[in-house]
Amino acid sequence: MTTPTEAVPPPLPGGDGQARRLHPMSWLFVLLQQLRQFVVPLLVLVFLGRGDRYQLWSLVAVGGFAIVAVWRYLTFRYRITADSVVVDSGLFERSRRQVPFSRIHNVAIHQSLLHRLFDVAEVRLESAGGDKPEAQMRVLRMADAVALEAVVRRRGALPAAAGEPAAGAAPAHDAGGRVLLALPPTEILRLGLISNRGMIVVGGAFAALWQFDSVLPDDVFDRGEAAARAFFGSHHPGVAESALAIAAAVAAALLLVRALSVVLALLQYWGFRLEEHGRRLTVERGLLTRLRTSAPRRRIQAWTLREGLLHRLFGRRTLDVDSAVAGNEQQQRRGLRELAPIAMPEACNGLVRHLLPGAAWPPAQWRPLHPHAWWRLALPGTVFAFALAAALCWRLGPWGLLALLWLPWAVFVARHHARRAGYAVDAQLAAARSGWWSRRWRFAEIDKLQALELRQSPLDHATGMATLWLDTAGASSPLRLRYLPLDEARAMHARLAREVARRPLRW
Structure with a gap:
């Protein structure tokens, strides 16, 4: 199947304001989304014949959800105008939502395996605030989804003006972009070996076992305990044999976790590409489920470089960003976050220098913390x-x-x-580094700072230290310059306060 990065988006029909429907199979995807919470009870009831009989009412709810899904398809319309996306929905209670292109901060295109079979995608248009997307379309043809992304990318960058092409006439060259980073399979394998994503599967398995505890045979655990007692009752291992068995079990568990981490990394990051389209960045990844997200570079609020012990053994780092794209945690995870899941240190530094022109990264000199x-x-x-x-x-x-x-x-x-930690502040960036086993660099543009706070705990008072908290919009955590000498912290707070007050906020 042709991937979105390879496809050239055709002109989007409806660019003149003509109303358009969703894909004819959109009702099926809406139905499956609503039925997700009933899948486990229905499977238990149908295949195991156990569970409470009231769960039969779930089957009755399926018919109601099917009617709602078809209803939503028949009443949903969207139009592409010169400067916005207009969405009409509802039958008895009609609503119209107009989303200007300039307010769309993130365009997320999601394709599960079922989406890919039908060559469709779910599209979410997200802004910097709110707990849900400004518009969510389940589902569009893949070509229409990519074309809509191109329209938002072009129209969001520059206001509509006389002489510009119509909103739907996406030029063919707009589909391509400059590839800043592409991960080959060998790098994804390294990412799996470095990460601990396999623990997610282990945790999910325990959660599933807990959920299915009521449908398993009542004596299954008793049988396992009896078998273990029978084995150890007839076999008396020595101290060395017991230690070897424990070591082998631990090694097998670690290998299993690493193998699961590699599998998850291949599923999540296969075909990872970071592209630059003018002023927007686009990330596409995934083996079975494809995720394509696009956001303006100016929405990036803070940067984080991470390097654990295994990262150093492989000579790699991870580059993450916090962007002002959405109000809740789930939408932030779907937004532009991982610019480089794994890359060589110089490649990460090169990305920072490219995306922050004029920034001196890494800083030439790091200032130390308080001597104590x-x-x-x-x-x-x-x-x-x-x-x-x-x-x-x-x-x-x-x-x-x-x-x-x-x-x-x-x-x-x-x-x-303490020896490795430090901070650096220049005319463009404020940065802090920390960690020894696992190292971390976190920095932000001074133009993106929204609030400054000087904090002192009772211990800080006793030792003459202070901590600076620097907040940016949409950041997962503030940038903290910790354990500075008090006089130095006050001087830095006053300097940054003057800089923030005289500069316009860019976010």
């Missing part, structure tokens, strides 16, 4: 060690004092964290 910052970083480990020692002494007596051996390690790690 290591003490603050060691405090959680110290409290944990004493609490654990007290609990073990209560149960085991003097042997519990062995837990205090954690103290030297906590101090050692804290000193290394």
